[in-house]
Amino acid sequence: MSLADARFLTVAEVADMMRVSRMTVYRLVHSGELPAIRFGRSFRVPESAVEAAIENHVAELG
Template sequence: MEARFLLLSDVAAELNVSDSQVYHMVRSGELPAIKIGGRGQWRVERAKLEEYIQGKYTETAAWVRENPLAEREPE
């Protein structure tokens, strides 16, 4: 059974980005997370991470539609 909540370092590994990038995503509100415990450690729910990833696929698809590849001019 997979863990419901992930450490920021686990999220960074899943997304293949740095821990600091994930921390910034969480602090900016881009990626939903919760703070738990007396020391306020961040956790990201696996389901929220999957929603975030799906949202990025949707954003990227829209960007690709709006920015088609330009044909290169023959040299």
């Protein structure tokens, strides 16, 4: 996928997708578990990274 095709999500959107708090998303970003790009004072997370993180956690359960 090219950068032009990438979809970036806000921390609030990621929190909604993962059904966690925004603070949890910030912790994941700061720990490096969830890659993100910083724009000024806000973060944007690639949608593909969120999907990969969810798949990894589901795989750990199974």
